[in-house]
Amino acid sequence: MSTKNSVVGSASGSHASTAGETVTSTRSGTSSRHSRQRRQQYDYVKNPSEPMTAMERLKLVRCSIARLRYLGERHRHTSKLDTTGGDRLLSFFEGLRKRVLKLEYNPRVVAKSKVGAPKHLDYIRGHANALLGEASTIISECEQAMDRSEAVYEGLAYHQLQDTHRELENLVGLLSGAPSDMESAGSLKLLADLVSPHVAEFDAFAEQRVPEFLQELKNEGFLFSSVINDSQQPANAIGLLSVFIVDVAIGVRPGRSARLVIQHALHNLARLKSRVDKADLTLGAEEDSSNNEHHRMQSLEFEVIRGRLREAKEELERIRDKWDHDEGDIFSRAGTGVQGLQSIIDAKRVKESTVIEEAQAIHDRTVYACLPFASPQYCRIRSETYSQPCHVRVGFKFVAKGDGSVSRTKTQLIYNLMPEFLILMRQQGIAPSDQERFATLAPSKYELWLSLGELPEMVLGARCALRGVNQRLDHFRALEEQKEVGGYFVLRGGERILRNLILQRCNVPLNIERERFATVDSFFSPRAVIIRCKRPSGLTVQNYFYYATKGEVIFTFARRVVWNIPALLVLSALNTRHRTSLDIYKLLTIGLTNGRSPHAARVEALLQHHSQMPYSTLDNFLDYLAVVGLMYRRYHESSFIFRFLPQYHTSFATQHDAWYGLFMLRRHMLPHLNTAEATPDLPPTATSREIREWLSTGLQEELAAKFDALIGILRQLLVFNDGATGNQGNDVLAYQEVFTVSQVLIGAFEVSLMKTMGAVTFRMAGQLSPEIFQATMCLAETPIREAANTLEKLNQLLEYSCRNNGPDPLITLNRLLLTGNFALDREEDFYSPQTAGWAVMTEHLNFYRSFEQLMCVHRGKSIAEMRSSDVRRYPCEAYGFICMVHSPDGEDCGVLNHLSISTVLSASPRVGSSQYKILLAFIEEELKNVRNTTSLISCVDQLVGTVPVWLEGRLLGYLSPNEALSASKALTQKKALRSRGVVGVTGIVRRDSISSLNTMEVVYIPPGSKDPMGLYIFYQYGRLMRPVLQIESPSRGGDLPFPVVYLGTWEQSWRDIAAVPSDLFDGFDQLRRKYEFMEQNGFNILSFTSSTIPFFEHNCSPRNLFQCGLSKQTAGTQLQTQAWRRDAKLFRMYYPQRYISRTLPMDYFGLDDVSLGVNAVVAILAYTGYDLDDAMILNSTAKQFGMLNAGVTVAKIVKASGKGDSNDVFVFHNCLPDGQPFTPELDRHGLPKKRAVPNATAYFSFDTDHKYPSLRDSSAVYCCAKRFEYIDPLTNEKTYEYTRHQITKWRHFDKGEDAWVHSVIPLTYDGPDPTSVLVLFRIPRPPVIGDKFSSRHGQKGTLPLDIRSHDLPFSTRDGITPDIIINPHAFPSRMTVGMVLEMMGAKLGCIQGRLCDHSAWSVIDEQPRSAKTIGDALEALGYNRYGREKLIDGITGEEIEAEVLVGISGYQRLRHMVSDKWQARARTDSHTHRAVTKTGQPVKGRKRHGGVRVGEMERDALLSHGVAEVVIDRLLHVSDKTKAFICVECGSMLSIYERHATEYSTWKTCKFCSAGLHETDDTIAFVEIPQVLRLWATELTSVGIRVVLKTSETSL
Incomplete structure (x- = not known):
């Protein structure tokens, strides 16, 4: 990949690292030159570059010409907006548009040149060189004339010319040499980029989310605690045992502990050796005299692999032994006191990083050599789980109970089992709370590591054997797919995908109005402000702020039970700046009140409610913290099923109530604002001075930040309740984001870890004797030998507790991936939007189906079960991010959506990294004028005439509207991609070239809007972003003419984006309005599947929706590894073809080798009567030749x-x-x-x-x-x-x-x-009667009849016989004009011998220029301009009078085959079994004892087989047959009533025409009809339409 500019920075490290690359440990700094030299011996090439093929060059040339045509099309619509270049520029683009048609096809140059190369390529190179030279001359003239020309958009013509010049350079470069001298562009990496959010988020789970999660547990003081009792009866508590987590190691990457990296590497190599030995035994059991040579060679290869495994094992053991010796020397040097401890720690970390990289290189090299035994395919075949070993490092905290209320509790912290370390800490005078920083000095063999079993590894994840290998050669060697994109797990041989859910946007307060809120409590109003807080680890917490009708604001959060706390109590606990009630009144009213609004009265009522509380007389925030902690602690004591406080037991408390209050605020109240600083211990017997000095400056600043944010939220809630702002809702994509894979996994990992560690702590505390406990509390004063014995006993107790803790510590996570179920226990605190449906099985019907499973997003199970249509609508805010037509029809419509091919998922850098600092520096530079509470300005200057500035849920301060607008524009300019090396000529940006700065989202909402005003800045992960082109820019020279800017879902709602080039002129001409951005091309807003539909914009949208579904039901080219798959059923079409009518995404992503159908000659003709409705007639001769087989x-x-x-x-x-x-x-x-x-x-x-x-x-x-x-x-x-x-x-x-x-x-x-x-x-x-087929435009139908080719009509011009005949009635109602254009366009391409580009919105005009262009070309070749031809009937030999449209269209064979539909069920009519009450027809579904439903296509298939009586039986007799009275005179069915003549006899009479007045009249008929006919007649009558039925030939 080409280099990036300084603004963009490097890509996310989690996705860039591979199994074959040596990645620096996250604990270490930059590797030195000497360490890089030492690692050179482990370097090896796994993914060499490949030369370009001749076919690939032809494809690239074709795509380049198509882009030139689009550039000419863009200039056609924008030429009047910029006069730069004058007539010469206009004539250049006019000539370009004419020459492009000749470059696509010129019959005079279709031959070979003298040198053997295609003559047409020489012709293209000559014209491209001429255009390039002309463009170079005009560019220099335009640069000089730009300042003097009149332009609506400055530099528009110049930049369009630059774009064209760049494309011509690319075209000339492709044709300047032999393709073997060029490097292959490759399309597999682009496919992988589309699904990279799955892989990147899984990598981030191990590299970022888990360390952040452990840091959060440490900062909040969340430990796994259990009481230690004495040996008396009844037992008395003598202390508390708490287990805390120090680190987690998964596989060999990311490596933070050299010992664990080596241990995991040895574990993986031992597993590989076991597999090789098993394969060798199998080979010996299969010995056959006919294959002795083959078996001998295979055994020799196994022996070579064993030798490599043996060498790698010996080398890893040597490195481990050397590291153990080095660690001992380092600790010895620390005890001498000659060198500072911190410098020794830094030197050890640098050396450890070198050992880690060395071990990783050996492991990766060996795994690459044993790739067939290390690949996911091995696990698929043998029903195993593809996983990596996982360990967790723990430490102990022992607290001894004091003798009385005055006596202090005693604490002992244990980070390792080395008694010399405790002596060293005592000698150095280091407090126990600071010992963790120096625990690195102790040798790693004394650390406490517990095994968590095996953690499933994602295919192509950071630890996957396929990461970074050659996708053509190595994937073949490992029996894997060449187009393997990963993003899923292999569990017990099956493939599972974690769904991406769409949830409320994080770290921003939203106005929500729901009637349900009024039912939460008797005095709640339906309006609230909700903020979904996301921690750096990915765990989320919902904070609700309700406005009560009695004038109070209630803060609510859910921890398996709903907690209601007055907002003013929380505000007082956060008041580290000691704001008075008057100050709070000013902060909540200034800038928001007016003469008509009761806003000030609401604030007064809020303060009065607070003054009536018993704690209102307190004057220090620490006292309010103690009040909150007391409420928290009392609920813990009274609850028998919900125990959640850490470091607590009912018999004695280890922390002060203020500590528990701060724990509540840090864990549940705006936790995204927490600082990276641990909460210090505060004993319950602490003095007033100790309490005042308890909190550090950093923690006080954290509380102050939450105070400011809470003030901003309360102001927003009060304005919302005043009616000045409207309901935002969370069903709009602008206020939503993706709940990513890493967030799901960290939630399941948290639950698994808490269950495991809680059980281990409980068992260990129960087995710990008082003697061992007392000895542990005196370790610092105990001799080394006795201390070592005590620590060894603790280690034995820990191992015993782990052995009795169940076979799978990660059972919750594994169950989540295997079944998709995620049920939380009562003690957990993870916001899970649903308990089922998280994981789905991968479906390999065809490539499109399995690939789109990774591209889809789901609204959630609760939304899917709703019967409302509001949540299923396609909102305007989703334009460009979610495909507007790709959603399944049925109950999942609008719930399961698919991302567009240009949409990316934002990724955030790790807190404290260099990227993170650079990002914040750019933001701070533009927000230097922000007015915050720390500045010495009055509330009036701060709040009047300003808008709030929110940075990821943190209220930075306030800016004036003009300053906020300028800052938003400046930040938008900074995040733009301007380097040509990053954005190729295709316009596609590689995912690893997009940094966090590029995906920053800047939303400015001016005052007076229905949304809350303010400047909102987001840079965290999980947001949907898409690229657009910035129209006006100062780009010159090597920069991009139109910089690429990534916009977010909320940001796009406040930006002006031109959808098509003609919008630029129309917007200025009709509205005098300028656009800021424009779309890159026409297909960027479509999904992967819908972008492959030719002439997409010419079809009715339901047809495009159906085609997206039909594409994923097609039995197309499927898997290259089909011979080794264990899937129950796989479909495959034997002879697929490359489509003649195609789109640019098909070439960009290399979809020819996964084609779904064939190019069929189609005639639109009513023929034989069998092609009614959706049916199609197939040429049996073509079928015998293999078509659609x-x-x-x-x-x-x-x-x-x-x-x-x-x-x-x-x-x-x-x-x-x-x-x-x-x-x-x-x-x-x-x-x-x-x-x-x-x-x-x-x-x-x-x-x-x-x-x-x-x-x-x-x-x-x-x-x-x-x-x-x-x-x-x-x-x-x-x-x-x-x-x-x-x-x-x-x-x-x-x-x-x-x-x-x-x-x-x-x-x-x-x-x-x-x-x-x-x-x-x-x-x-093979195709049989009744099978289902479909075109590429949703025209599906069954096969009713096979006709031999000599009985079919044929063309009078060239004798072509159609492969498929469809009825003309299939087009008007479905409005699939795109299929007609495809038939004509592909016919033209077939005649000219070329592939045609028919991408979506490639031609934009009010006139149908596509049809005119194709018609003119056909007419020039001697064909009818409308694609019609005269046909001769193959049976009679006579010429068919009408001209018939004959063309070429792509056709697909669907998975619905008659051979799979053989089924029979018992009688299911309404008289015998359950039926739909409204229609009387059988219910659907085998599980509900439903019938075999016969629809239109099933009816056609049955009629084609000549079983008319079966059709009557299925559609009437065993369905909804009923009997009805019909008037013979007037044909009415609903006007019959019962007339009573005497008490013994009655008869039927028509109320409409009075027929049947007499008993002897025979004017009322009794007939059998379907019940839906009665229903249909009733519905029409309700709208004033009378239904008349004809009962005989003479009636009516």
């Missing part, structure tokens, strides 16, 4: 079994005692024989071996036998005997379709015999 791969894991006792051993075996096979169809192991390879044997015949499926009803699939084992007395060797051979036939194994055995993979062996195997069967599925 597909197959199904079925995978079965078969275990050897048989009849017998439970102790009997059954294996796969096919040999009798005399050596003869039990059945000749199977090999000696009782498994299907290997397929013959051409030219390998003399008896091979393709016609007999592969033409027809080998498995039929009577074919044997496998053979099992019972095995006896005994020792031969003569040879003293183990001998096996086999009896009870049993064959399983194909008819007993599957549903009866003929098939081939595709592959057989043994999974487990028992001695020489396999006991379980993975068998893949391939079932052919």
